[in-house]
Amino acid sequence: MIDRLRQMAIFAKAIDHGSFRGAARELRLSPSVVSHHISQLEEHIGVALLYRSTRKLTLTPEGERLLGATRQMLDAAEGEFLALSGEATEPSGELRITVPSVLSQSGFIDALAAFSVSHPKIKLSLDFSDVRRELVEDGYDLAIRIGKGAKTSATSRTLFKIRRQVVASPTYLDDRPVPQNPKEIENWDWLVLAPAQNNQLVFQKPGITKSAIKPDFRASTNDAHALYRLSRAGAGISIVPDFLAKSDIESGRMCEILPDWTLPTIDVFAVWPANAPRHGLVHLALRELTKK
Numbered sequence: 001m002i003d004r005l006r007q008m009a010i011f012a013k014a015i016d017h018g019s020f021r022g023a024a025r026e027l028r029l030s031p032s033v034v035s036h037h038i039s040q041l042e043e044h045i046g047v048a049l050l051y052r053s054t055r056k057l058t059l060t061p062e063g064e065r066l067l068g069a070t071r072q073m074l075d076a077a078e079g080e081f082l083a084l085s086g087e088a089t090e091p092s093g094e095l096r097i098t099v100p101s102v103l104s105q106s107g108f109i110d111a112l113a114a115f116s117v118s119h120p121k122i123k124l125s126l127d128f129s130d131v132r133r134e135l136v137e138d139g140y141d142l143a144i145r146i147g148k149g150a151k152t153s154a155t156s157r158t159l160f161k162i163r164r165q166v167v168a169s170p171t172y173l174d175d176r177p178v179p180q181n182p183k184e185i186e187n188w189d190w191l192v193l194a195p196a197q198n199n200q201l202v203f204q205k206p207g208i209t210k211s212a213i214k215p216d217f218r219a220s221t222n223d224a225h226a227l228y229r230l231s232r233a234g235a236g237i238s239i240v241p242d243f244l245a246k247s248d249i250e251s252g253r254m255c256e257i258l259p260d261w262t263l264p265t266i267d268v269f270a271v272w273p274a275n276a277p278r279h280g281l282v283h284l285a286l287r288e289l290t291k292k
Contacts, residue, residue: 007041008070010034011049015067016154018056059152067152075287078279092121095281098133099126099144102224103268106243108144108159108289115288122281130223135273141282143271148264155274159290161265166257167228167245168237173255182211185257189218189236191227201239203261211261239263 013034014023020031020038027034042049049063059067103109116124127133127140135143144159152158166185179185182203200214218236221227228245231238232254248254270289276282 094123096125163242186213191236191238192217
């Protein structure tokens with residue numbers, strides 16, 4: 001078992017650095033030894049953990065699952081080592097985080113509040129904006145992003161996924177038949193986010209082949225809150241995160257269109273500078289913001 005734990009630690013370190021060579025330098029091993037340990041771990045488990053290429057390492061689904069468990073194990077062990085050695089002190093300092101403004105209405109706010117309550121000596125500076133901030137150039141310690149295909153790496157980690165839904169106001173839907181499939185709403189009045197105005201929409205319903213549409217838009221905006229308010233005012237239909245419309249749908253002020261059809265979820269992920277200290281505020285925040 002001790003060998004397996006060591007192999008798991010080496011596996012995590014290889015992902016942190018994005019290569020066997022980088023992990024080998026920190027661990028003071030040769031790249032071939034690092035590769036051997038990970039191969040032994042894969043052989044023991046019976047599944048591939050990594051897709052290997054000459055340029056990068058990519059996690060398989062099984063590798064992503066094991067990496068999560070490995071990080072929990074390493075974080076717990078490191079925390080106990082610090083506590084036992086008397087080095088653990090109450091964290092303090094300033095943590096600057098930039099966050100997409102739409103997440104100000106999500107449960108992510110509760111996670112930030114819990115983190116702040118748990119660490120009263122950490123000063124949080126939160127920038128909620130639809131303008132994409134840069135980490136180094138704009139002086140942020142941690143950036144929360146929304147997008148598709150986020151990858152776990154040495155400087156990024158998926159936090160959670162967002163379900164999206166098509167919504168409209170009851171007044172907009174009054175004189176329209178209830179649609180049964182996406183094709184029936186392709187020519188309705190679409191309100192879209194500017195960065196996604198040319199995107200194809202792919203819907204899925206259990207037991208039915210996917211249905212793709214590419215609607216024209218009546219209006220576009222770069223602000224998700226403005227998009228939703230336009231839709232709520234009856235200007236057309238829009239795609240929004242489920243948490244944005246939840247209370248209005250429950251009260252009847254808004255309606256979900258095609259509730260039996262789903263759109264692909266989008267990732268909320270964190271990115272941070274490569275030189276962020278392993279035991280610093282950034283990684284402390286990451287551990288706590290990803291707690292279930």
